[in-house]
Amino acid sequence: MNRQQIFAVCFFGVLLALFYQMGLMFRPFVFPVLWAVILAHLCFPLHIRLSAWLGGRESPSAVLLTLAALALVVVPLVVLSVMLVKEAGSAERAVREWIASGGVQQLPDRLSGLPGGSVAREWLERISGRESDIEQFVLSSAKTFSKFIVGELSDLVRDIFMLVADFLVMMFTLFFFFKDGRQWLASLYALIPLEASHKDKILARLDQTIRAVVKGIVLTAIAQGLLAGAAYAVLGVPFPMVLMALTILLAPLPFGGTALIWGPVALYFLWVGAVGKGLVMLAWGIGVVSTIDQILKPLFIGQGAQIPVLPLTFSVLGGLAVYGILGLFLGPILVGLFLTALQIYRDEYQQHLPVPPAAS
Numbered sequence: 001m002n003r004q005q006i007f008a009v010c011f012f013g014v015l016l017a018l019f020y021q022m023g024l025m026f027r028p029f030v031f032p033v034l035w036a037v038i039l040a041h042l043c044f045p046l047h048i049r050l051s052a053w054l055g056g057r058e059s060p061s062a063v064l065l066t067l068a069a070l071a072l073v074v075v076p077l078v079v080l081s082v083m084l085v086k087e088a089g090s091a092e093r094a095v096r097e098w099i100a101s102g103g104v105q106q107l108p109d110r111l112s113g114l115p116g117g118s119v120a121r122e123w124l125e126r127i128s129g130r131e132s133d134i135e136q137f138v139l140s141s142a143k144t145f146s147k148f149i150v151g152e153l154s155d156l157v158r159d160i161f162m163l164v165a166d167f168l169v170m171m172f173t174l175f176f177f178f179k180d181g182r183q184w185l186a187s188l189y190a191l192i193p194l195e196a197s198h199k200d201k202i203l204a205r206l207d208q209t210i211r212a213v214v215k216g217i218v219l220t221a222i223a224q225g226l227l228a229g230a231a232y233a234v235l236g237v238p239f240p241m242v243l244m245a246l247t248i249l250l251a252p253l254p255f256g257g258t259a260l261i262w263g264p265v266a267l268y269f270l271w272v273g274a275v276g277k278g279l280v281m282l283a284w285g286i287g288v289v290s291t292i293d294q295i296l297k298p299l300f301i302g303q304g305a306q307i308p309v310l311p312l313t314f315s316v317l318g319g320l321a322v323y324g325i326l327g328l329f330l331g332p333i334l335v336g337l338f339l340t341a342l343q344i345y346r347d348e349y350q351q352h353l354p355v356p357p358a359a360s
Contacts, residue, residue: 033173041207208305209336213332225245227288257290305336
């Protein structure tokens with residue numbers, strides 16, 4: 001090896017060691033930074049317009065958009081938490097009033113009128129024996145549910161330091177992405193060792209996929225929440241606004257999703273004897289709320305990101321398993337980039353492969 005080769009080996013060895021150390025240092029901040037990347041990318045056109053409106057000053061625009069993002073996240077979370085605690089207490093009081101009005105005495109007859117209700121009635125009578133035992137069981141269950149909601153929020157408060165730290169890292173990073181994002185992107189663009197046409201193709205696919213994935217997940221969740229919320233309101237479900245908000249939050253989950261909310265609502269109607277409302281809620285949940293997810297997501301994500309339905313489904317499930325909630329967005333984005341890399345490989349290398357000789 002000559003001197004230049006020895007220098008190259010040493011340099012890249014040191015560079016790899018530095019990359020490893022940098023990875024260790026920045027590993028705790030990966031997820032908050034990725035969330036900031038997604039938010040900054042989506043809001044950057046607004047940042048450009050706002051900067052122009054402010055006379056070309058990017059720092060004030062970055063401050064205003066960061067504060068707006070902070071308000072859009074923090075305020076709904078605080079309101080929803082307060083509503084959950086309040087409604088948990090209201091639910092316990094409603095159960096007490098139901099017991100006082102003779103609901104337990106009517107429970108066996110109502111169970112008998114439901115599909116499979118006779119079996120449930122026998123099981124209930126066997127494990128309880130007396131009405132007072134049933135009343136105590138129902139009341140204790142309501143108290144347990146109320147304490148569970150408050151307790152979960154208490155656990156959230158105890159772990160609030162890590163949550164707030166990650167959130168502040170995301171907001172801090174978001175500000176600098178708005179302020180210096182264009183310069184950083186230009187520097188990264190220059191460092192990528194590919195032809196300009198390939199880099200443009202990758203960045204275009206990245207932009208297209210991010211927008212399609214976020215639009216598909218968010219708009220689908222909102223549509224499902226509004227459809228379910230309309231049913232909650234029409235059928236007279238207690239606390240419809242809280243249930244609608246929870247439906248929107250749980251809608252992106254591939255397993256359960258909105259059924260984790262409208263399913264118990266249907267069971268609630270069947271439990272209190274409103275069989276017609278329960279069947280309507282069940283039919284609406286299965287036929288409309290859950291079905292529209294299978295229509296809108298492939299429409300928004302599959303067509304927008306140009307990802308086939310099967311890889312799209314696996315990317316969502318696999319991303320969720322590996323990266324958590326962030327994987328709902330990151331999985332399809334990685335698949336989109338992988339498909340772009342395959343396209344570049346076909347365009348750049350396969351067309352230059354020699355044609356095999358024909359068999360004689």
